Amino acid sequence: MEQLAKRNQWVCAIHPLVKLFLTVFYIVLAVSFSKYQLAGLLCMLVYPLFVFQLAELSFFGALKRLRIVLPLVCLVGIFNPFFDREIVMWAGPVGISGGVLSMLTLMLKAVFTVLASYLLIATTAMEELCHALSLLHVPKIFIVELMLIYRYLTVLLKEAGRVTDAYRLRAPGQKGIAFKAWGPLLGQLLLRSYDRAEGIYQSMCLRGFKGQFYSARKGGFRRADFVYLLAFTTVLSVLRFLPVAEIVGRLVL
Amino acid sequence: MHMADALVSPGVAGVMFACSGIAAGYSIYKVRLEQDQKKIPLMGIMGAFVFAAQMINFTIPGTGSSGHICGGMMLSAVLGPYAGFLTMIGVLLIQGLFFADGGLLALGCNVWNMAFYGCFVGALLIWRPMMRKGATKGRITLASVLGCVLTLQMGAFSVCVETFISGISELPFGAFLAAMQPIHLAIGLVEGLVTAAVLCFLSEARPEVLWGVNHEGEKEGRLSFKNTLIVLAVAAALTGGILALFASAYPDGLEWSMEKVAGTAELEAAGGVYESAAKIQETAAFLPDYALKGSESPIGTSISGIVGALLVVALCVACCFAFRFFRRKELQ
Numbered sequence: 001m002e003q004l005a006k007r008n009q010w011v012c013a014i015h016p017l018v019k020l021f022l023t024v025f026y027i028v029l030a031v032s033f034s035k036y037q038l039a040g041l042l043c044m045l046v047y048p049l050f051v052f053q054l055a056e057l058s059f060f061g062a063l064k065r066l067r068i069v070l071p072l073v074c075l076v077g078i079f080n081p082f083f084d085r086e087i088v089m090w091a092g093p094v095g096i097s098g099g100v101l102s103m104l105t106l107m108l109k110a111v112f113t114v115l116a117s118y119l120l121i122a123t124t125a126m127e128e129l130c131h132a133l134s135l136l137h138v139p140k141i142f143i144v145e146l147m148l149i150y151r152y153l154t155v156l157l158k159e160a161g162r163v164t165d166a167y168r169l170r171a172p173g174q175k176g177i178a179f180k181a182w183g184p185l186l187g188q189l190l191l192r193s194y195d196r197a198e199g200i201y202q203s204m205c206l207r208g209f210k211g212q213f214y215s216a217r218k219g220g221f222r223r224a225d226f227v228y229l230l231a232f233t234t235v236l237s238v239l240r241f242l243p244v245a246e247i248v249g250r251l252v253l
Numbered sequence: 254m255h256m257a258d259a260l261v262s263p264g265v266a267g268v269m270f271a272c273s274g275i276a277a278g279y280s281i282y283k284v285r286l287e288q289d290q291k292k293i294p295l296m297g298i299m300g301a302f303v304f305a306a307q308m309i310n311f312t313i314p315g316t317g318s319s320g321h322i323c324g325g326m327m328l329s330a331v332l333g334p335y336a337g338f339l340t341m342i343g344v345l346l347i348q349g350l351f352f353a354d355g356g357l358l359a360l361g362c363n364v365w366n367m368a369f370y371g372c373f374v375g376a377l378l379i380w381r382p383m384m385r386k387g388a389t390k391g392r393i394t395l396a397s398v399l400g401c402v403l404t405l406q407m408g409a410f411s412v413c414v415e416t417f418i419s420g421i422s423e424l425p426f427g428a429f430l431a432a433m434q435p436i437h438l439a440i441g442l443v444e445g446l447v448t449a450a451v452l453c454f455l456s457e458a459r460p461e462v463l464w465g466v467n468h469e470g471e472k473e474g475r476l477s478f479k480n481t482l483i484v485l486a487v488a489a490a491l492t493g494g495i496l497a498l499f500a501s502a503y504p505d506g507l508e509w510s511m512e513k514v515a516g517t518a519e520l521e522a523a524g525g526v527y528e529s530a531a532k533i534q535e536t537a538a539f540l541p542d543y544a545l546k547g548s549e550s551p552i553g554t555s556i557s558g559i560v561g562a563l564l565v566v567a568l569c570v571a572c573c574f575a576f577r578f579f580r581r582k583e584l585q
Binding site: 066102109201 | 295347351458
């Protein structure tokens with residue numbers, strides 16, 4: 001993700017605040033469609049399609065992120081066709097019930113919102129995102145903490161991996177960590193992390209840390225940022241507030 | 254228990270953002286009061302530790318399966334409720350953005366469901382009063398198991414309420430609740446046992462690391478263990494009352510579908526709470542529905558609409574391909 005976000009690419013160079021605003025705006029608009037407004041919601045695919053293309057990202061590569069979200073959403077939506085059986089639409093001779101429609105809408109919303117979040121982090125580095133948050137006056141304590149979590153995430157994940165590997169070598173064929181080892185194993189990892197935090201704090205103090213990190217980003221908003229913001233805000237608003245799908249459909253049918 | 258963006262309406266998400274924001278603001282104020290610069294790096298590293306701990310699978314005795322922890326209660330027992338709460342927000346934000354577990358819009362809900370209950374209720378109402386007389390293995394285990402079970406139950410209940418008010422699922426509230434609460438009872442129990450094992454280890458290896466533990470000679474606090482039990486009993490009675498209210502208003506899934514098949518209008522009779530919820534949904538709806546004049550369907554979706562939407566998407570795909578074609582040509 002970090003490598004993707006730090007590419008020399010013009011979407012990555014767009015101001016992080018613009019991308020953050022557009023992402024939230026898009027998610028709010030997408031989830032604001034009512035449960036039967038499948039046609040309107042389908043049109044919202046325009047944003048991820050275009051941004052994937054503009055940012056030169058793989059659309060299908062991002063779809064694997066859905067493996068976490070979709071099962072839960074499916075679990076919630078799968079019951080809709082059983083409880084809402086009223087036919088609300090006819091596709092020729094086939095009647096489509098409200099439950100089927102609301103289930104499809106729910107799943108599409110899940111896909112679109114996950115794709116929008118992916119587009120944000122695949123084009124915006126964590127420091128940039130934190131810079132955007134600081135422009136929104138999010139307290140410094142939280143921003144510093146967020147950056148540290150992100151920075152040490154991989155370090156501690158590797159350490160946890162080493163600990164579990166060592167355990168597996170001593171207990172071959174065992175699924176997970178045995179009950180007796182729960183406390184010492186995780187407790188040792190916690191204490192090591194605690195001591196690491198102490199060392200990190202001392203190193204930060206030696207480098208002049210006074211409660212906040214400073215962003216290296218220079219310059220404010222450029223013309224390209226305004227154009228990008230205006231273009232997508234307009235397109236998304238039109239797709240949300242005007243019945244574009246209905247108009248195009250009537251012209252064709 | 255992470256809620257996805259698709260599971261909440263903008264109105265519910267906004268309200269939950271406001272509630273979580275107030276709790277976060279208060280936590281920042283309390284952490285600043287401590288004036289402990291060392292705490293900020295500690296919060297960051299402990300947040301990363303939660304991710305690492307979630308990677309480790311623990312064997313659940315007698316089942317042959319395994320699970321992992323959420324870590325809210327454990328964080329609070331080390332960092333305290335305020336710093337723990339802020340750390341959990343960071344963890345949930347990164348989970349939502351980088352792991353697609355949760356989401357930006359549902360962040361307020363997730364913070365409330367997992368961090369608020371775990372840190373504020375678990376640490377302030379359960380952990381601290383129980384540790385007033387010092388930490389023993391029994392007290393730590395009881396506080397951990399009780400804290401994790403209770404806070405996960407509250408979180409699961411909130412998930413049901415938020416989804417129900419958002420109007421996302423057709424599943425009756427009672428049936429949804431009946432599915433969510435028992436699962437989270439089991440999860441809470443396992444999480445409580447893992448938390449207890451770790452905190453017992455810490456109390457033996459490095460007791461000064463634990464937050465809120467009364468060391469010898471310290472003055473006992475205002476809220477005694479007995480008073481805590483009374484508070485918890487009242488909270489349980491209130492929660493039970495609310496649950497009973499919903500349970501009596503809505504039949505379970507099986508009854509509901511039976512009535513649907515039999516053709517009775519039982520569901521309409523339980524309209525009081527439903528109508529109120531519908532009114533809340535109506536007023537909280539961020540954007541109203543739309544429909545063309547003379548549209549074939551009053552719900553705003555028709556076959557012509559869907560055909561139109563598919564055409565718009567196809568047009569976009571064609572534009573993207575054309576864009577890519579010309580760019581490649583330009584590069585060559």
